[in-house]
Amino acid sequence: MKSGVLKLSIIVIGLSLFFTYIGVYFLPQSESHPPKVIKIEEGITQDELLKLGEEIVFGKGECMVCHVMKTEPGMRSPAISTIGGDMEKEAKQRGITPEEHLFESLVNPSAYVGKGFDDMMPPLHESPTSLTEGELVAVAAFLQSKGGKVTAAYPESGPALKAQIQKAGGK
């Protein structure tokens, strides 16, 4: 009886150790931290704005969960590396300004769904992404820099962004 119990304990502990070993040594080890508060001062330079935008797109915005960098077959969301230029063309087709089109797609994405894609892009000013006005402008500037002309600036683009949020029915 005693040796049986001992062997059973060895199985429980041995298997747990074995699986932990795989978990610790074979799986990638990184932590996922809650997004940090990003401070954007009025009159921020374009370079700094672009840098912050990049940080948000690859970090707390979690855009890369869905979006891809380069165009590829079977992609479920538009590619980022050419998105600035692509969106300028779309804006022209729709007959609205590039900035209107861009801000609309950030805060009211269901209003215009790109061809071949599903309507699954979340409104970025709302929970759970909850980007602030400054952050949204930074993201817009960064996206424009990908093959397009950067016009977004903080705080100058604020009213245009707010107009889109209002159209989306938000606060």
Place this chain on the structure above:
Amino acid sequence: MAEKSVGSSILKGLIKLSLILGLGFLALHFLKGALPAPTEDGYRAFPVLGSRVWVWIIAQLHLNFAAFVLGVPIFAVSMEFVGWKKSDERLDRIAYDFTKLFTLAYTVTAIMGSVLLVSLPLFYPKFIDHMMKILGPTWWAYIAIMYGEVIVCYYYYYSWKKMKDKKGAHVFLGLLLNVFGTVLLLATSAWVGYMTTPGGVSPDGNLINRWQAIKTYMWIPLSLHRLVANVVFGAGIAAAYAAFRFITAEKDEERAYYDWMGYTSAMISIGFSLILPGVGYLLGVEIYSFNEQMGIQLMGGFFAWLWVMQAILIGAILFFVNYYLWISLNKMPGGERYFKYVKYLFIVVLLGYVVWLTPHSVALSLGEARKMGAYHPALGNLGVMAAKNTAVVISYLATFLSYSIFRISNKEPQVSWAKAGHKTRAAIIIMSTVAVLALGVYSYMVPAAVRVKVLSPIQFGIFFISLIVLYVLDSRMYKGAKIIGEPKWGKMPERSQYALIAITVTFTWLMGMMGYMRAGGRQHWHVYGIMKDTSPGAYLPTHGAALVIVSIITIIFFLLIGLLFWSIMRLEKASEAKGKR
């Protein structure tokens, strides 16, 4: 034990439950006053471990026991029913033993629940206030139903021998027990469902519609998933119990009985696990429809590698099952005729396992890979799924074959078409394996959406159809077959029992990991998108750190389960001694 009056046993159970709960409420009240007030954002810190790890361990332990006491009654009453209809004493005995297990496990379950009841409001007061505001009534209903459940459970167990001649009524009690159990499960799933895929509240967390807050996207699929998983898990623990009794048995007749009980429980467990991928798929679909981002994060984002880990664990479980079934051939007269096939099955399972283990060298996070302009080199967009599904299906097929070989190994078919039948069986096996493999290879060449929505279901479809066809074929072919000899239950080497235990340990570990993933899917939210987690434990730890905790939970759980088994044996001995006097 059965000699005690039913009424007094129920009363004792109620007193015990009330004591445990009452102590919990008292402790909560006392500690709330004694401990320093919570921080401004609504937290108290648990010493050393941190609140997050403490609650994690307690909640998972409670859930393990709860899964066990809710899962076992489902097949206990089914077996009682079949035993009654077929007048099979042995089935009645096993049903009774199952019932003994879960009845005695109630106390531990309640104690763990009570510790959780103290811990959550103490360390997460603001969050619990919110939950009570939104779903409070369900919590009070939950306690009321728990009392109902305990009454019926004790009634069911302690009246077993007394109601021998009123089987119909007794089976009805068992059914009632399952109804109560299911309602309890629905209540707890509603809470988790609300936390993960909330509804019925305004963006700032005010209640709009309570029914909407209960009936969230995740509610029903999660409940279904848990219901099935509870049976798998409960039967696994029952198998571990049988193995424990087998190893410690002193008489041959005991060994024979527990060998059979272990086999039966293990087959129930594995049989029900076949449904899990389907229910899991449903759950995934609901999470996607609630929020794509969460779905992708869970399936292909931060948690992607834990799906590889899941596959490793399922692979290990199937490996142990096959090993167990092959040893079992030894006790079947005529079983030796099949040893030569086992070798090939072994190779297939091993190959399946290798496929699972392959993508282990690339350690990129999804974000990093995308930044470089590519999908994850090994994972792709949900990329593991193609290789994984193929390997899962083929290994399950191999396991099913081991099972059918075991069942027919002591029989000789008498029908005239037996030869053709054997050939048909071989053809079905080869064809379905090739088809599954071909689909698996092809699925690398199509977009992820096609792979997930079309090809994987086809693979599983082929698998289930072959199972059914093979099963029907075998039952036809072996109808009225000559029996070479009855299975020699109990004639099993001890190592077979260790394989049974290994299945259950792996499953417990797997359940711990999946529980972590389900909770971690909310990321830094208590209630996704509604209430942020701003505590020091709001981040997701590394996979290694998380899995260390899963191991600790598993080891504590088996320590407690060991104590439970041991106390059952002591009770049995005591009542035996009483009987002799």
